[in-house]
Amino acid sequence: MVFYIQDSDDVYGLFLFHPEKTQTIQSRPDSRFLSLSFLREGGTLGEVALSLTALYIPAGPVDPGLARDRVLNASRSTTVLFSQGQDQARLTLPIRNDAFLQNRAHFLIQLDRVDLISISTPIPSVSPRFGGALNLTLTVTPDIANGEIGFTSNTTVVVYEPEDTNTSTVTLSLRRDGTDGQAVVFWSLQPIGDNQADVTPDDLKPLSGSVVFLTGQSDAVINVTIMADNIPEVNETLLLTLDRTNVENQILKPGFTRREIVIVENDDPGGVFEFSSFSRGPWYINEGEAVELSVIRTKGQLLKQLVQYALIPSGYTEFYGATGVLEFKPGEREVLVALVARPDEVPELDETFSMVLSSYSTPASRLGNHREVNITVRRNDDPFGVIEFIRSGLAEAINESKGSQSHSVAYPVVRNRGLFGKVSVSWVLEPHMSADVSPVQGYIVFAEGEYMKNLTLFSVPDEVKLSLKHNGI
Numbered sequence: 001m002v003f004y005i006q007d008s009d010d011v012y013g014l015f016l017f018h019p020e021k022t023q024t025i026q027s028r029p030d031s032r033f034l035s036l037s038f039l040r041e042g043g044t045l046g047e048v049a050l051s052l053t054a055l056y057i058p059a060g061p062v063d064p065g066l067a068r069d070r071v072l073n074a075s076r077s078t079t080v081l082f083s084q085g086q087d088q089a090r091l092t093l094p095i096r097n098d099a100f101l102q103n104r105a106h107f108l109i110q111l112d113r114v115d116l117i118s119i120s121t122p123i124p125s126v127s128p129r130f131g132g133a134l135n136l137t138l139t140v141t142p143d144i145a146n147g148e149i150g151f152t153s154n155t156t157v158v159v160y161e162p163e164d165t166n167t168s169t170v171t172l173s174l175r176r177d178g179t180d181g182q183a184v185v186f187w188s189l190q191p192i193g194d195n196q197a198d199v200t201p202d203d204l205k206p207l208s209g210s211v212v213f214l215t216g217q218s219d220a221v222i223n224v225t226i227m228a229d230n231i232p233e234v235n236e237t238l239l240l241t242l243d244r245t246n247v248e249n250q251i252l253k254p255g256f257t258r259r260e261i262v263i264v265e266n267d268d269p270g271g272v273f274e275f276s277s278f279s280r281g282p283w284y285i286n287e288g289e290a291v292e293l294s295v296i297r298t299k300g301q302l303l304k305q306l307v308q309y310a311l312i313p314s315g316y317t318e319f320y321g322a323t324g325v326l327e328f329k330p331g332e333r334e335v336l337v338a339l340v341a342r343p344d345e346v347p348e349l350d351e352t353f354s355m356v357l358s359s360y361s362t363p364a365s366r367l368g369n370h371r372e373v374n375i376t377v378r379r380n381d382d383p384f385g386v387i388e389f390i391r392s393g394l395a396e397a398i399n400e401s402k403g404s405q406s407h408s409v410a411y412p413v414v415r416n417r418g419l420f421g422k423v424s425v426s427w428v429l430e431p432h433m434s435a436d437v438s439p440v441q442g443y444i445v446f447a448e449g450e451y452m453k454n455l456t457l458f459s460v461p462d463e464v465k466l467s468l469k470h471n472g473i
Contacts, residue, residue: 010042016132032095047118050080059104103145103178107138145178150253156260183213183250193237271297274368282374288343306360347383347418383418410454
């Protein structure tokens, strides 16, 4: 009978990542590589092969299923040989020169197995074996990562054209996520949209250029200068695009390679609206007459614009066409509006109305200084009244007064139609020299709103015998 005693005390070695040496990703001007160190504890008898797998995994979860090839300049699996008596080993895994190392990506090192090569044991040996963690993760830091370059935001930039002859600067920030090596980013600016033909080199500059990132530099900017002019313009949209980099291992960040720049409409592209010089009044018309007013547009005529007009106060009760909306088509400079004072047979004093312009467009139309015109309708329909006896052909008889007995007669006088103001009416008795009636002349005064008065005459007593006499007022 044959007895075998298994090896003990890890005679062939206990293998692990070296705890006192740093496992690193190295970057030098001429090369990049992984530097890994391993330790063999216990015995060092025999030659041992340590097999491992090295995986490159993009930023995110450390999932071997997401590993990518063409980063290391070798296959995923490799072997480290420990000769008899050797207790330490260092492994260098070169990284391809054209490989892109993403910031916060990972290299996952997995220890797969150890095999005794130079000694064949009649029974399975206890060692060599692993004595520590089987996995190690190395994270790509910004100073090692290649540049992933993009804008810090992808939102639209809205700018306003500066006034007069000034200029303004739009600054767009770039960030490189990974700062190893120098990179040059080339960019261009192109007009887009319906009005792209209106964009000229006089609107902004430059229309193309480049940005240099030095080694270790993570931030840079693109500056675009907006220039002033006096030309009416609608919204102009331009697209600034990061086109390419100068080296393969510096890439553009997906989703952050474009920025829209919108220069807001300026110099009144829709125009400035006001009454023309010959329509500014003031106007004086009679009831039933018409007035025609001209509304003009100065400056830009690029847009369809709506301008509302209204006659205040309560002009719609006094005029035909007192309110409405004027439509200015693109290129149209003048629109006419006609008003007619309504004939209403109502006594009225002078009435003044204001024709006022206001915007009816979105965005709002701009109005000039002459946006209001005064229109006065002259007094009409006898506003102070028509004075007359209460009826025509009025005849009254009066007895002669005797002693203390006095006789009189009253003639009602009415004020028809308008009752505005205080009105005085003179009257005279004919024949004027009559000595039989008193008084023979005078005034009747109607106060504001008063519409009836009495004209009273008294007979004068005398001792003269007279036949019937007639007098007229």
